[in-house]
Amino acid sequence: MQLILEKRAERSRTVALASPLIAIGLTIVTMTILFMVLGKNPISALYVYFIVPLADGYSLQEIAVKATPLVMIAIGLSLCYLANAWNIGAEGQFLMGAVAGSWIAVKTQGTGAGHWVLPAMLLLGALAGALYALIPAICKVRFGASEILTSLMLVYVADLLLDYLVRGPWRDPQGFNFPTTAEFDPVATVPTLIEGGRLHLGSILALIVVAAGAVLLGKTIKGFEIRVVGAAPRAARFGGFNANQLILLTFAISGALSGLAGIIEVAGPVGHLQPGISPGYGFTAIIVAFLGRLNPIGILIAGLFLALTFIGGEQAQITMKIPLDVTKVFQGILLFYVLACDSLILYRFRIVSSSPQVARGAH
Amino acid sequence: MRDTTSAAPHTSATPLLQTVGLTKRYGSFLANDKIDLDVWPQQIHALLGENGAGKSTLVKAIYGLVQPSEGELRWEGQTMVLSGPSQARARGIGMVFQHFSLFDNLTVAENVALGLDGKESFKEMSARLEQVSRSYGLPLDPKREVWQLSVGERQRIEIVRALMQNPKFLILDEPTAVLTPQEADQLFVVLERLKSEGRAILYISHKLEEVKRLCDTATILRGGKKVSTCNPKAETAASLARMMVGTEIKEVKPAASREITVPRLVINDLNLDPDDAHGVHLKGISLELRGGEILGIAGVAGNGQDELFAALSGERLARDPGTIVIEGIAAGHLSISRRRKLGAAFVPEERLGHGTAPRMRLSENALLTGHAAGNMVQHGFVNTAATLNAVDRATETFDVRKAKRDPEAASLSGGNLQKFIVGREILRNPAVLVVSQPTWGVDAGAAAVIRQALLDLAAAGAAVLVTSQDLDELIEISDRIAVMFHGRLSASLPTASASREKLGLLMGGSSLETKEQAHAADT
Numbered sequence: 085m086q087l088i089l090e091k092r093a094e095r096s097r098t099v100a101l102a103s104p105l106i107a108i109g110l111t112i113v114t115m116t117i118l119f120m121v122l123g124k125n126p127i128s129a130l131y132v133y134f135i136v137p138l139a140d141g142y143s144l145q146e147i148a149v150k151a152t153p154l155v156m157i158a159i160g161l162s163l164c165y166l167a168n169a170w171n172i173g174a175e176g177q178f179l180m181g182a183v184a185g186s187w188i189a190v191k192t193q194g195t196g197a198g199h200w201v202l203p204a205m206l207l208l209g210a211l212a213g214a215l216y217a218l219i220p221a222i223c224k225v226r227f228g229a230s231e232i233l234t235s236l237m238l239v240y241v242a243d244l245l246l247d248y249l250v251r252g253p254w255r256d257p258q259g260f261n262f263p264t265t266a267e268f269d270p271v272a273t274v275p276t277l278i279e280g281g282r283l284h285l286g287s288i289l290a291l292i293v294v295a296a297g298a299v300l301l302g303k304t305i306k307g308f309e310i311r312v313v314g315a316a317p318r319a320a321r322f323g324g325f326n327a328n329q330l331i332l333l334t335f336a337i338s339g340a341l342s343g344l345a346g347i348i349e350v351a352g353p354v355g356h357l358q359p360g361i362s363p364g365y366g367f368t369a370i371i372v373a374f375l376g377r378l379n380p381i382g383i384l385i386a387g388l389f390l391a392l393t394f395i396g397g398e399q400a401q402i403t404m405k406i407p408l409d410v411t412k413v414f415q416g417i418l419l420f421y422v423l424a425c426d427s428l429i430l431y432r433f434r435i436v437s438s439s440p441q442v443a444r445g446a447h
Numbered sequence: 448m449r450d451t452t453s454a455a456p457h458t459s460a461t462p463l464l465q466t467v468g469l470t471k472r473y474g475s476f477l478a479n480d481k482i483d484l485d486v487w488p489q490q491i492h493a494l495l496g497e498n499g500a501g502k503s504t505l506v507k508a509i510y511g512l513v514q515p516s517e518g519e520l521r522w523e524g525q526t527m528v529l530s531g532p533s534q535a536r537a538r539g540i541g542m543v544f545q546h547f548s549l550f551d552n553l554t555v556a557e558n559v560a561l562g563l564d565g566k567e568s569f570k571e572m573s574a575r576l577e578q579v580s581r582s583y584g585l586p587l588d589p590k591r592e593v594w595q596l597s598v599g600e601r602q603r604i605e606i607v608r609a610l611m612q613n614p615k616f617l618i619l620d621e622p623t624a625v626l627t628p629q630e631a632d633q634l635f636v637v638l639e640r641l642k643s644e645g646r647a648i649l650y651i652s653h654k655l656e657e658v659k660r661l662c663d664t665a666t667i668l669r670g671g672k673k674v675s676t677c678n679p680k681a682e683t684a685a686s687l688a689r690m691m692v693g694t695e696i697k698e699v700k701p702a703a704s705r706e707i708t709v710p711r712l713v714i715n716d717l718n719l720d721p722d723d724a725h726g727v728h729l730k731g732i733s734l735e736l737r738g739g740e741i742l743g744i745a746g747v748a749g750n751g752q753d754e755l756f757a758a759l760s761g762e763r764l765a766r767d768p769g770t771i772v773i774e775g776i777a778a779g780h781l782s783i784s785r786r787r788k789l790g791a792a793f794v795p796e797e798r799l800g801h802g803t804a805p806r807m808r809l810s811e812n813a814l815l816t817g818h819a820a821g822n823m824v825q826h827g828f829v830n831t832a833a834t835l836n837a838v839d840r841a842t843e844t845f846d847v848r849k850a851k852r853d854p855e856a857a858s859l860s861g862g863n864l865q866k867f868i869v870g871r872e873i874l875r876n877p878a879v880l881v882v883s884q885p886t887w888g889v890d891a892g893a894a895a896v897i898r899q900a901l902l903d904l905a906a907a908g909a910a911v912l913v914t915s916q917d918l919d920e921l922i923e924i925s926d927r928i929a930v931m932f933h934g935r936l937s938a939s940l941p942t943a944s945a946s947r948e949k950l951g952l953l954m955g956g957s958s959l960e961t962k963e964q965a966h967a968a969d970t
């Protein structure tokens with residue numbers, strides 16, 4: 085007996101739609117087993133993970149707040165992935181955006197600067213993210229360096245730079261030596277949407293990004309270009325599209341969105357620059373992009389779902405003493421199943437009885 | 448319906464393979480409609496029909512790639528249900544596809560290994576590959592990477608891969624569409640030998656003369672239904688075509704008077720290094736093509752035709768702008784989009800993956816080459832109505848048969864996709880059309896339509912450059928014919944004085960300098 089993967093004659097549309105759902109189902113089954121191994125009641129654990137956060141307004145807002153960076157980053161990543169450009173370093177671009185935007189906040193601190201500060205921070209954050217993303221893209225185009233490795237390695241560079249700044253030059257003098265900048269001025273802060281609530285303007289921006297992504301991919305020639313270059317490179321060249329230019333473009337857009345998400349996170353929910361501003365948004369967004377089938381609307385839904393797992397994870401830690409790392413495990417397993425289920429769209433499993441011996445020699 | 452039994456008596460009591468009432472539906476579209484087919488051992492059985500008649504669908508069902516909606520398959524008299532090709536292969540059914548299923552950046556041996564079910568080691572397999580390919584006179588170098596090979600050689604891989612499974616029943620879906628006459632002759636020798644070894648062959652082709660020469664029986668499909676089984680040797684090509692189409696095929700008529708106007712495409716001493724080690728070096732190619740003219744380029748595949756196409760289309764740029772002049776403008780350095788804006792249009796040889804993005808809709812594939820010029824894009828936004836309109840016009844003018852208005856390119860039958868691609872370019876009314884293998888895999892009726900369209904385009908004032916393996920086609924439509932050999936282009940001969948013998952000599956390189964030939968032979 086042998087299990088083999090066999091190419092399907094026709095691409096299955098049902099599986100294409102169902103694949104993310106199957107992946108979520110399989111992940112939940114695996115998690116159930118994991119909870120049992122950890123000695124927790126799986127039913128109540130799943131309840132705490134997926135239902136409790138939906139039950140009160142505060143958690144719902146928190147889900148939207150967490151989904152905001154995930155969705156923003158994932159839209160950019162989906163453009164890269166559709167064009168066959170593998171940006172794995174969104175986390176680094178996110179941090180770079182946060183650092184660059186914060187620079188304005190730190191420099192204008194207490195100077196009474198006007199309302200130009202926040203827009204300038206957002207612009208600079210996006211610009212820094214784009215430039216940072218262009219490093220691996222240019223290395224790829226000019227020297228053929230694997231963008232997967234270079235973009236990933238640059239994450240750690242950004243991480244250390246942020247660490248250095250908040251421990252050194254930008255440290256809050258009144259901060260009891262904690263590695264953090266001072267709390268940003270109100271003009272350097274993203275306004276909330278509800279008085280006293282957590283939901284902020286960034287979520288609206290994320291929705292605009294989703295809409296823009298949908299229009300770009302569905303209605304414009306650039307979006308078409310991105311899709312053809314990834315789907316059929318030779319045909320794309322015949323169509324007059326330049327794959328290298330698209331690598332630069334999609335990396336730049338993706339970096340800009342990651343950087344924007346970074347500065348919004350710092351100037352919004354966090355309020356100051358410090359290490360650990362991201363629980364791995366840039367990596368989780370990779371899962372969001374694939375779970376959303378690289379489709380903007382799908383990404384919006386997937387972003388909300390993964391945000392739910394962050395909140396659920398916190399709840400489970402508080403109420404059931406389940407380690408927070410279980411959330412990371414959950415996300416990892418989910419990505420694994422998403423990719424596995426995606427191959428089922430083009431392939432299917434078959435069991436063959438141990439291979440019928442093919443005759444030797446054709447004569 | 449008529450049924451003349453085939454000439455040779457059958458050697459066994461039951462057919463090797465039968466389809467009984469075999470039906471395949473795609474949505475509400477019937478690709479195969481209750482087809483009964485008997486194939487006997489030691490028989491070369493032709494499957495004929497227009498583009499989209501359902502030939503590939505039927506053989507894919509026999510090979511387990513397509514699940515029949517109704518009806519059954521019988522193997523040696525027993526009902527057979529196949530849930531995939533590996534089960535078909537286990538029974539001794541082999542198939543060579545119309546479109547290749549090879550991985551470009553793997554070697555020949557790796558590709559063969561991927562398609563085999565056996566458990567032998569890679570080394571044993573490579574050795575057997577060399578031995579099988581040599582013994583059938585289909586030489587292959589197991590270590591070459593596929594992207595470096597010509598279409599004919601790629602086809603050879605598929606055939607050898609099928610032969611290595613020692614099949615009792617071999618399906619060949621348009622194997623000669625891409626072969627040179629010499630390569631086709633070689634293939635026929637192999638097929639005759641397989642037949643004498645007692646195997647059965649199901650053979651799909653649009654080339655009726657070769658069917659008459661090779662096949663013992665022919666089954667003809669039309670619109671998904673079987674219309675007849677006959678002995679092709681007792682028919683004429685015209686009568687076979689009539690059964691396929693249901694009516695007479697129109698003759699291709701050149702316009703009475705064609706005005707030869709200004710030079711629209713000029714190549715001045717084009718020299719181009721190959722992209723890769725196994726490519727062909729283009730050497731000193733010059734030609735002038737005027738409006739109203741059709742120039743045919745003959746030659747054995749792999750003599751630089753692909754490289755010339757890439758240089759003309761702008762997929763590869765020339766160093767000196769002046770080497771390629773389109774509509775009086777130096778274009779050697781211009782991108783393919785800029786050349787399209789100058790009025791040029793291109794039809795490459797490979798339709799899936801080069802001419803079209805297989806998994807995209809026809810409207811998107813219309814956009815692929817239509818975005819540079821015309822009204823398909825406004826302010827960066829795609830005008831979907833215009834792209835759909837382009838699909839509809841190509842569908843109507845070239846009778847593209849498909850299951851719905853705007854399907855994915857890959858779901859079209861091979862010939863219908865070819866009609867779409869040629870139609871897409873011709874309907875842009877180009878001033879210069881460069882086309883490679885215009886009727887590759889297209890049925891006789893549709894081939895006539897395409898050739899007529901090329902003639903009409905020239906009559907309307909365009910310059911047309913046709914590269915083809917099919918000498919008859921070139922002789923039928925070209926005003927002049929030039930021959931490519933080892934990256935050089937011969938001076939063109941007026942078609943009237945270009946006999947097949949003369950062209951054959953040129954294709955062998957005989958009238959080129961012997962010094963060059965000796966040099967080229969060892970590269």
Ligand SMILES: Nc1ncnc2c1ncn2[C@@H]1O[C@H](COP(=O)(O)OP(=O)(O)OP(=O)(O)O)[C@@H](O)[C@H]1O
Pocket residue numbers: 094473476478496497498499500501502503504505545848849850858859860861862863888890
């Ligand atoms: N996966 C599919 N989905 C929808 N329609 C399909 C699919 N595959 C084939 N068809 C339709 O079925 C019909 C028969 O196709 P098939 O490929 O069998 O034709 P064919 O006889 O091999 O033609 P050709 O000579 O052009 O290769 C075509 O009209 C095609 O559009």
Ligand SMILES: [Mg+2]
Pocket residue numbers: 502503504545620860861862
């Ligand atoms: Mg076919």
